[in-house]
Amino acid sequence: MTAAYHWLFVPLTLGLALVMAIMETIYVVKKDEFWKKTAQFWVKLFAINFAVGIATGIILEFEFGTNWSNYSWFVGDMFGAPLAIEGILAFFMEATFFAVMFFGWDKVSRRFHLASTWLTGIGASISAYWILVANGWMQNPVGTTFNPDTVRSEMASAQAFWEVISNPVAVSKFFHAITSGWVTGGVFVVGVSCWYLLKKRQRKFAKASILIGSLVGIVGSFAVMLSGDSSGVHAAEFQPMKLAAAEGLQDGGKRAAFTIVPGIKIPGMLSILSTHDIDGFVPGINDILNGYTDNDGNVVPSVAEKMQRGRAALDALAQYRALKDSDPAAAAEARAVLDENVQYMGYGHLEKPEDVIPPVGVVFWAFRFMIGLGMLMLLELIVVGWLAWKDKLADKKWLLIAALCCIPLVYICGQAGWVVAEVGRQPWTIQGLLPVNVAISSLSAGAVKTTFFVFLAIFTLFLVIEIRILIGAIKKGPETPNE
């Protein structure tokens, strides 16, 4: 929940940062006060949004410890490093240069201020990278080995560390998240500017903002598609259940069809998208439950077998820890059993094979909303951007209204994406290693519920206030001359 809320505020931060950095660059190059005022207006909106992003972000960090105690021990060795690097490299950069950007217009030189604006955005992006390294590892735990003496996953070599930070899942997630932020920022800027055109105010400002906003959004859209495509391939490879759920695919096969909406399918498309080969095999939910042979010829065991092996691993672990001081030989035997089965250890905590299936309906529809709305956003940005370029936009009232309506839609799109990624990977916090019910702290359900609703109430209050303030600031408008 906190993560979803955090993700409401972050994309706008990422996107607006780029928009205003471009505008300020134009100002510094052209030395035209108009661009300075334009940039200042968007900085103001950025600041309102940034505060709430920070507030939700800190909770997120500490929640790992407070509510996911087991998880934070289990992954601390791998997760901690990216988080610490994020803190040192990115957070200070954001915080310091944000202050310069916000307060420094009349205090520091033009160039230093411009550098600060860029660095704020770059800081935010670096921060996103490191946190997604951690998130990517949860979806595809590479580079670590389980250490029975400490009972956690550890990194052991420089190569392992490199595997963690260059994890393909993390890399494509990073680009997907950053560039979808650009789309959000672009749609937001375009929508707000269209409102001014509707009200016949600030036309010059609106046109300038629409051009830059739509450009950022369009570039972002194409990059989102590219990274989304590779995310799909990774899901097929590392999290086939997520893909099967997103497609509502009960029984898989070669030349698997892609479902646009239930009843309308494109034959073979799913195989192409997820394996880049029309004859690629895509496992469905039943295949995963019952076991199958993947495209490289490896036999993937059934979930029941994985559960059996997972239990064997857990038993061996308990045995190893009980015997390691008293009976080294027996302990070594237990260790061998553990090593053999450790990759399925998380399955040992499941009660029945069906536990590995995420809520299919939710993931299926979220996926469709994400793609459908994403396409709609791209279309909107191209049309509005083109008409603004040709000076034909101001009298297309319906289009201006549509652009305004796109602002909530782009948020739904982003949240849908979050649902696909995070609901789709249930029941795992760490794929195959640690299911959600084992990752927790030992707290009463009442305590967890209380905190949940307290934070829900607080963040909702903040969200309402933020929206009110944003609307107020937009109504007041920029300080550019009203022409």
Place this chain on the structure above:
Amino acid sequence: MSYIFLQNYWWFLIALLGGLLVFLMFVQGANLHLGNRTLSDLQKRMILNATGRKWELTFTTLVTFGGAFFASFPLFYSTSFGGAYWVWVLILITFVFQAVSYEFQHKKENLIGSQAFRVFLMINGILAPLLIGTAVGTFFTGSDFTVNKVAITDPAAPVISTWGNGWHGLEALVNYHALLLGCSLMFLTAVLGALYILRTIDDSKIQEEMRRTVKMTLAPFLLFFLAWLVMLLLRTGYAVDEAGVITLEKFKYLHNFLQMPAVLVMFLVGVVLVLRGFILGAFTKSRHGIWPAGIGTVLVVMAVFFIAGYNSTAYYPSATDLQSSLTIRNSSSSPFTLQVMFWVSFLIPFVVAYIAYAWRQMDRKKITPDEIADTKHKY
């Protein structure tokens, strides 16, 4: 580099970050003075803008402190945060409100009025140092938890670190030794805040009020801090031997000071510097009290962390199950992770340098009433 060296190095960095965090909590302390009834609204707004330029740094240091603890001593993170749950959640809630209070306070659409956000800042100013100080206080008194790593193999109760009571950390508030440290920290940050305001704001009334505050806070601070210190030196502490077995040792923390004379010197120098800052602020015309007091604070806090963790001491003791106590050795990350982060930590001076540069650029002009009245870029 040996594992032991890396573990010690990271404890050093945790101590340093802790020291910097307490120093930077002058932001929290300064916000307490928003409650000063003799100040006008404009004067309060000047204070708000003085801390408004620095609060993100404190906040970021807190986040980094948490991140560094997570990265280097994850067992502490999972045990204390998941166990002393309510204390940490309360601390976080006050910081969450603080984060939006600057931006929202003077916007007319803020629903609940400026006064409410001002109160949020003051609550943060009281509770954050009080609770953080008390939490650190339990480093010496012990807490009620057990750690059992085999638990993860038991599907019925898989949690490794469990807390022994339903108060989940709030019980520390009636542990008067820990609470003494919390109160000392609260008074200290209030004074640091006053010294920071003295330095940053050009306004004679504010200056006069801040000097008065420093004068009045000196006695209670000394009282609480010395009481805490005496109890610390007299109490039985948690020692750990080569094999990792934890035992109780009489006068453990006194022994730690005596066996690590460098730490003792550091502690004493820190205390002297803090007092010098107090005196500069209270009894002279100097506006630079924040520097000795700030540096002194960092030194004292670091010394306190060293006493808690070095010299074969369990830094997060369990009063319930002695052998569950956390030490620098048994709670750290793997050698490789610590080593990676060792190299990363060399970026810190670079980060400090650009922060200092940005601050110098920004603080060349002091905050004056005219500026707050004129500029649009303010809180």
